[in-house]
Amino acid sequence: MSGKILVVGAGVAGLTLAERMLARESAESLVLVERGDRVGGLARSFQVEGYTFDIGPHRFHTAYPEVESYVRKVLAGGYLTIPRASSVYLLGRYHDWPLTLSSVLRLPPRILLPSVLDLLRRNRITSRTSFADHIRARYGENLYQFFFRDYTRKFTGTDAEQLHLDWAEAGVNRAVIDRKVNADSLAAILRGLFSPKQATTQFIYPESGGIQAFADGLARRIRSMGGKIKLNCEARGVTTSGERVTGIELTNGERIPADRVYWSAPLTVLFPDRGLSFIHTVLYFLGLGKRRSNPYQWCYFGEKDVIFSRTTVPRNFFPGAVPEGRDSIAAEITCPVGSDVWKNPERFEQRVMEDLARVGAIDPDRVEFVTTRRIRETYPVYDLRYVEHLRSIQSPEGLVLLGRCGTFWYNNMDHSIAQALALSRGESFERDFWR
Ligand SMILES: Cc1cc2nc3c(=O)[nH]c(=O)nc-3n(C[C@H](O)[C@H](O)[C@H](O)COP(=O)(O)OP(=O)(O)OC[C@H]3O[C@@H](n4cnc5c(N)ncnc54)[C@H](O)[C@@H]3O)c2cc1C
Incomplete structure (x- = not known):
């Protein structure tokens, strides 16, 4: 935990880790290197002609009280609390997502009736290896054919039959952002429809500047505590001596020595030939x-x-x-x-x-x-062999992987922040916060 610390990647994971390590004075010196020209990683925003856009929409919601209080502290009261509103476009109409009773009743009988029959048959599928198996077992053949098959193909560029069933955890469950709103099976959706009290989710969002405000707040704190953030610096890999990390090498050839490297950039930069993408x-x-x-x-x-x-x-x-x-x-x-x-x-x-x-x-x-x-x-991409590929990776001593791309895990912001908070205390984290 001590000595010269290098953090690669100024997304929410790298920034949180850097900020916490500096606050705890657990680093002799700390440098954060970032490929882009701004901090924030996937959770950033930009302005054009008076409009603010996020690079991908970001609703912040978490089940971890520690993460929630940390985010509130960094935003220093400058946030709004907003009710979630998601939709799905089906057969020319917008429906609430997860589905509400009124949306379901507006679905044509040719979709609705076979789906209800599937519900009665759903336990018949026993062997589950692919995402397609999982979806068929959870939502039925009809909804698989009608929505999930094409959506998955369009979204991932891969057939649902070729995706690992972990994609369900990631692509379906995490997309809802709140575990309270259970949409992980047709049965769960139906239970939700008839529950007297619909679960509602609130999320936190900065009151100005877009989601970028969170990363900017962290960057200010890091700099004020003496941490350095080097933008436009792309790491090509780590340098090692024997089994130990000695620092990183940038794409311009420069080498930066370190006692420990925390890597939140894509794992594929370090291990390009392991079949991960x-x-x-x-x-x-x-x-x-x-x-x-x-x-x-x-x-x-x-x-x-x-x-x-x-x-x-x-x-x-x-x-x-x-x-x-x-x-x-x-x-x-x-x-x-x-x-x-x-x-x-x-x-x-x-x-x-x-x-x-x-x-x-x-x-x-x-x-x-x-x-x-x-x-x-x-x-x-969670193809059928991704777990095997991940397991083949051995990190040298002194290299710690974190964040969405660094751990190759479909983190929401809160998972990346939780990983970083755990690491800043010298603890490890469970790869999957949801199970
Ligand atoms: C479209 C979209 C919508 C999303 N919506 C939500 C949402 O509603 N709610 C939610 O909680 N989460 C959402 N997320 C997930 C959220 O953005 C991520 O979980 C979170 O931002 C990940 O942070 P991170 O620091 O782990 O990774 P990243 O943000 O990926 O940070 C990694 C950083 O490393 C940098 N980097 C990459 N390569 C190098 C290199 N070679 N050298 C140096 N630096 C490098 C990158 O530029 C980046 O800044 C969404 C993601 C996407 C893509």
């Missing part, structure tokens, strides 16, 4: 000249012919996200690095706008601007 995301941000009545924070789109998998309405996170009387929306397309959309996102702007108009989310005549961002390593 990430999905990347292209985001389209649109400024709209007129208010729309999109009532959700985010909405999922499973249909194959809609190009994006999710849309977000920033105004429903905090009203100051848009200038007076205006509106905005963001659409996400997940993809591999070599795909056309990754290489030339601008070419797909027109298609994104057409699809947004088709699902009733924008009026194309009132679009004031479109700006795109390409974000690397947004989701770890």
